[in-house]
Amino acid sequence: MWKPDRQSKQPLYEQIADHLERRISYGEFPPGSLLPSERKLAEQLGVNRSTVVQSFAELRSMGIIESRTGSGTRVSKYKWGITPKHTPNWSRYAEGGSFLPNQPFMRRIRKALTEHPSLIDFASGELSKDLSPIDEITTLLNEPQSISYLGYDNPQGYTPLRQALVSYLRDYRGIQTTESSILITSGSQQSLYLITQCLLSPGDAVAIEDPSYCYSLPMFQSAGLRLFRLPVDQDGARPEDIRTLYKKHRIKMVFINPNFQNPTGTVLKAEQRIQLLNIASELGLPIVEDDPFSLTAYKETPPSPLKSIDSTGSILHIGSFSKIAASGLRIGWMVAPHTIVERLADARQQMDFGLSVIPQQVAAQFLKSPYVEPHLDRLRMNLLFRRDLLIEALEKELPGLVCYTIPQGGLHMWCKLVPKVHDGKLLEEAIKNGVVFVPGSVYGSDSGFVRFTFARPQVEEISSGVSKFAKALQNLTNNRRE
Amino acid sequence: MWKPDRQSKQPLYEQIADHLERRISYGEFPPGSLLPSERKLAEQLGVNRSTVVQSFAELRSMGIIESRTGSGTRVSKYKWGITPKHTPNWSRYAEGGSFLPNQPFMRRIRKALTEHPSLIDFASGELSKDLSPIDEITTLLNEPQSISYLGYDNPQGYTPLRQALVSYLRDYRGIQTTESSILITSGSQQSLYLITQCLLSPGDAVAIEDPSYCYSLPMFQSAGLRLFRLPVDQDGARPEDIRTLYKKHRIKMVFINPNFQNPTGTVLKAEQRIQLLNIASELGLPIVEDDPFSLTAYKETPPSPLKSIDSTGSILHIGSFSKIAASGLRIGWMVAPHTIVERLADARQQMDFGLSVIPQQVAAQFLKSPYVEPHLDRLRMNLLFRRDLLIEALEKELPGLVCYTIPQGGLHMWCKLVPKVHDGKLLEEAIKNGVVFVPGSVYGSDSGFVRFTFARPQVEEISSGVSKFAKALQNLTNNRRE
Numbered sequence: 001m002w003k004p005d006r007q008s009k010q011p012l013y014e015q016i017a018d019h020l021e022r023r024i025s026y027g028e029f030p031p032g033s034l035l036p037s038e039r040k041l042a043e044q045l046g047v048n049r050s051t052v053v054q055s056f057a058e059l060r061s062m063g064i065i066e067s068r069t070g071s072g073t074r075v076s077k078y079k080w081g082i083t084p085k086h087t088p089n090w091s092r093y094a095e096g097g098s099f100l101p102n103q104p105f106m107r108r109i110r111k112a113l114t115e116h117p118s119l120i121d122f123a124s125g126e127l128s129k130d131l132s133p134i135d136e137i138t139t140l141l142n143e144p145q146s147i148s149y150l151g152y153d154n155p156q157g158y159t160p161l162r163q164a165l166v167s168y169l170r171d172y173r174g175i176q177t178t179e180s181s182i183l184i185t186s187g188s189q190q191s192l193y194l195i196t197q198c199l200l201s202p203g204d205a206v207a208i209e210d211p212s213y214c215y216s217l218p219m220f221q222s223a224g225l226r227l228f229r230l231p232v233d234q235d236g237a238r239p240e241d242i243r244t245l246y247k248k249h250r251i252k253m254v255f256i257n258p259n260f261q262n263p264t265g266t267v268l269k270a271e272q273r274i275q276l277l278n279i280a281s282e283l284g285l286p287i288v289e290d291d292p293f294s295l296t297a298y299k300e301t302p303p304s305p306l307k308s309i310d311s312t313g314s315i316l317h318i319g320s321f322s323k324i325a326a327s328g329l330r331i332g333w334m335v336a337p338h339t340i341v342e343r344l345a346d347a348r349q350q351m352d353f354g355l356s357v358i359p360q361q362v363a364a365q366f367l368k369s370p371y372v373e374p375h376l377d378r379l380r381m382n383l384l385f386r387r388d389l390l391i392e393a394l395e396k397e398l399p400g401l402v403c404y405t406i407p408q409g410g411l412h413m414w415c416k417l418v419p420k421v422h423d424g425k426l427l428e429e430a431i432k433n434g435v436v437f438v439p440g441s442v443y444g445s446d447s448g449f450v451r452f453t454f455a456r457p458q459v460e461e462i463s464s465g466v467s468k469f470a471k472a473l474q475n476l477t478n479n480r481r482e
Numbered sequence: 483m484w485k486p487d488r489q490s491k492q493p494l495y496e497q498i499a500d501h502l503e504r505r506i507s508y509g510e511f512p513p514g515s516l517l518p519s520e521r522k523l524a525e526q527l528g529v530n531r532s533t534v535v536q537s538f539a540e541l542r543s544m545g546i547i548e549s550r551t552g553s554g555t556r557v558s559k560y561k562w563g564i565t566p567k568h569t570p571n572w573s574r575y576a577e578g579g580s581f582l583p584n585q586p587f588m589r590r591i592r593k594a595l596t597e598h599p600s601l602i603d604f605a606s607g608e609l610s611k612d613l614s615p616i617d618e619i620t621t622l623l624n625e626p627q628s629i630s631y632l633g634y635d636n637p638q639g640y641t642p643l644r645q646a647l648v649s650y651l652r653d654y655r656g657i658q659t660t661e662s663s664i665l666i667t668s669g670s671q672q673s674l675y676l677i678t679q680c681l682l683s684p685g686d687a688v689a690i691e692d693p694s695y696c697y698s699l700p701m702f703q704s705a706g707l708r709l710f711r712l713p714v715d716q717d718g719a720r721p722e723d724i725r726t727l728y729k730k731h732r733i734k735m736v737f738i739n740p741n742f743q744n745p746t747g748t749v750l751k752a753e754q755r756i757q758l759l760n761i762a763s764e765l766g767l768p769i770v771e772d773d774p775f776s777l778t779a780y781k782e783t784p785p786s787p788l789k790s791i792d793s794t795g796s797i798l799h800i801g802s803f804s805k806i807a808a809s810g811l812r813i814g815w816m817v818a819p820h821t822i823v824e825r826l827a828d829a830r831q832q833m834d835f836g837l838s839v840i841p842q843q844v845a846a847q848f849l850k851s852p853y854v855e856p857h858l859d860r861l862r863m864n865l866l867f868r869r870d871l872l873i874e875a876l877e878k879e880l881p882g883l884v885c886y887t888i889p890q891g892g893l894h895m896w897c898k899l900v901p902k903v904h905d906g907k908l909l910e911e912a913i914k915n916g917v918v919f920v921p922g923s924v925y926g927s928d929s930g931f932v933r934f935t936f937a938r939p940q941v942e943e944i945s946s947g948v949s950k951f952a953k954a955l956q957n958l959t960n961n962r963r964e
């Protein structure tokens with residue numbers, strides 16, 4: 001993002017006025033459109049509000065913008081062209097479509113992180129740079145690369161990657177499949193998107209866990225689905241609840257994240273898995289198994305996927321490199337019956353014509369390299385270390401103020417706050433104090449929870465991050481008492 | 483795709499039976515699901531139908547599959563599990579969703595190309611391998627690469643790529659913009675998809691050219707849009723038609739491919755551009771300018787984009803590397819007002835969390851390299867050469883049987899056939915004779931046209947491809963006379 005140059009001789013307000021004039025003349029802010037507020041711009045550009053006030057005054061004096069009290073500052077319609085012209089009402093268009101915007105809390109967090117990169121980040125659900133196999137991938141990239149094809153590829157995904165995944169799924173996840181039944185997607189996210197868009201119709205009822213990562217995704221509501229809750233306790237979701245929902249609402253699909261669930265860290269109990277599969281096959285009900293975390297199991301063997309014991313072909317199994325290697329690779333996959341893979345591969349042609357061959361080639365090389373096992377070992381050890389650092393910090397900084405179950409895998413810790421505080425206020429106060437987290441309400445119906453992702457901050461940030469969080473919590477609870 | 487091993491001692495039919503049994507046991511063909519027909523399988527596996535008949539007999543004798551006359555061969559429900567279990571009705575699910583499947587002709591072509599890779603390909607709208615800068619990209623990849631970040635990236639796209647595009651758009655396309663107004667997408671395709679999904683609502687009326695690439699995309703119908711035609715003649719679409727459509731149907735957006743239009747190769751006339759922009763701004767109507775071909779202009783300077791003379795911010799400008807570098811990179815971009823870029827970046831988070839950093843890094847390196855200009859020169863020269871080869875072959879093989887306007891840029895040649903033949907029959911006959919093309923009806927309402935992509939086949943295939951096509955045409959017209 002552009003920032004004014006503090007070394008330059010040109011005054012800041014002039015630089016900003018020039019920059020805005022340029023963007024207006026390029027059509028980025030068309031005639032009649034609303035500019036960001038003075039306060040917002042000042043925050044984005046890292047200057048005093050008074051500087052922006054001066055820049056706006058400058059642009060106003062040139063007739064480029066107009067301000068009216070209460071309705072903000074707009075680009076003038078008359079300056080640009082001899083006769084008054086109409087510009088499309090872009091903000092109306094931006095409200096169109098069936099796509100709901102992202103969760104306000106998620107947008108707020110993203111914005112805070114963009115504007116203040118120094119915030120300690122317990123919010124982004126991913127690995128920190130040093131936990132990703134960046135060196136390994138760089139080494140692979142620096143081996144002589146040859147590209148044999150750069151045309152439109154098979155819409156199911158790059159064949160050598162699908163072949164490598166057949167071995168990977170067999171060796172690491174106990175899943176037997178062939179390359180014809182694998183669809184490569186842009187992370188698990190695109191697998192979920194394809195399922196909700198192409199296999200379900202608006203009005204269909206589906207069951208999702210509560211709390212669940214899925215609630216953070218307006219994707220489900222955008223697709224017009226009716227969502228029903230499967231409460232998650234220490235042993236995961238209760239399969240009997242599925243039968244009840246089926247009877248009541250004719251649910252058409254179940255979304256489940258059985259291993260180190262996001263956000264709770266829960267592992268679905270072995271008996272419940274069998275029961276779940278029995279109910280699914282009894283009802284002819286498809287289950288989407290979203291399984292990105294299993295290989296992070298800190299000490300035990302990773303839990304087996306439902307897919308590995310699915311004898312009726314009821315499971316759509318989704319995996320990803322995001323949580324065990326790097327989210328910026330954007331490589332995920334789905335293992336599904338042939339009809340479904342064909343249908344989704346066909347539909348995705350209309351959306352993006354498939355993924356770039358290059359990261360798929362890198363991912364295939366990584367899978368075939370000797371780096372996978374050592375990387376996973378290192379990852380597990382480091383995650384465990386960070387989890388313990390987080391627990392230590394919570395015990396020190398927030399004694400008696402948080403409850404949690406200690407997760408045995410995954411990137412997150414799900415904490416119930418003992419003091420009652422307002423989700424949004426706590427987030428704002430935390431941002432002020434230099435730390436972000438995800439308010440639990442993003443993941444479903446219960447409030448008073450917080451998700452801390454301990455995989456994302458630097459090791460040395462964990463304890464100071466918690467202390468900043470504690471400060472924020474204290475500020476709020478103190479204020480309330482006053 | 484799996485094929486039986488002809489070197490193996492195990493008989494072909496047994497290998498096929500084993501392979502099918504494995505896939506059935508993996509759940510790829512769940513109990514009760516339909517297997518491909520014997521004829522289809524034989525074609526896919528490159529064996530005689532009688533071999534597949536034998537494999538099916540083998541599987542039937544083991545109780546794994548069941549055939550019933552008239553309803554095909556299904557996986558047995560009773561073999562797998564002690565009690566009969568239900569498998570989700572996957573084919574019903576595959577029919578769900580608002581996503582229409584791809585055009586039957588397009589599916590047919592893709593299938594033919596997968597099964598018979600030796601077909602001469604006048605159908606795929608892309609560059610052949612030797613026209614893509616694969617060597618240049620390989621060289622760049624083989625320079626020491628460093629990856630500094632592999633996390634979830636800015637949803638607008640990798641910043642260095644957006645920065646490189648600012649210079650590229652200025653130098654090559656005369657477009658002034660800043661990185662804040664660029665959205666990186668998976669080719670132009672995803673830009674179109676985001677626009678139809680997020681800025682328009684079901685029931686909205688839009689105008690598209692006729693013929694147009696857009697008609698080949700069920701994307702528009704999937705979004706529930708009502709499509710209205712802007713007939714394209716030698717000078718492109720007539721802007722006055724837009725006013726008429728607006729009055730009649732309140733169209734909300736216009737999609738246009740003004741430079742070397744796909745499929746006709748037409749360039750929108752200069753006067754009509756000004757008129758178009760005037761009408762757009764008069765009506766406050768947004769125009770989507772899909773501009774992938776301009777830099778292929780064989781001899782003249784590439785036509786300027788509408789965006790470069792858009793003073794009211796009415797244009798959403800879409801570009802891509804697919805037609806000037808390599809479609810497998812999957813890198814495209816949109817230049818749009820700020821509000822729109824923000825909205826689409828937010829929505830695409832729900833679909834795929836953005837593109838992989840790696841191809842974006844490669845694309846940025848390519849743009850900053852000294853390779854762009856020489857590559858484009860070579861590309862233009864080669865396209866011109868191929869275009870002339872195609873014309874020569876058409877004149878020789880089909881004298882008086884085709885009419886066309888000679889394109890001055892782009893990858894395609896749009897030909898009207900003088901003899902009246904059935905689109906689908908001609909395609910089948912062509913496939914039999916070893917060549918594929920796209921039937922003109924895929925692009926809109928007029929029939930009796932054919933699109934030949936001369937950029938895709940090898941140079942030495944062009945004349946033999948046309949002669950195979952001529953043979954197919956002759957077979958059909960002769961048959962008819964009998």
Ligand SMILES: Cc1ncc(COP(=O)(O)O)c(C=O)c1O
Binds near residue numbers: 125292
């Ligand atoms: C349970 C779960 N599923 C899917 C995703 C999407 O991740 P990706 O698309 O990067 O694989 C996430 C990311 O947070 C997740 O936690």
Ligand SMILES: Cc1ncc(COP(=O)(O)O)c(C=O)c1O
Binds near residue numbers: 353607739
């Ligand atoms: C006019 C036009 N627009 C868009 C596309 C989509 O191409 P891509 O997504 O590869 O940029 C094509 C491809 O054929 C095209 O011809």
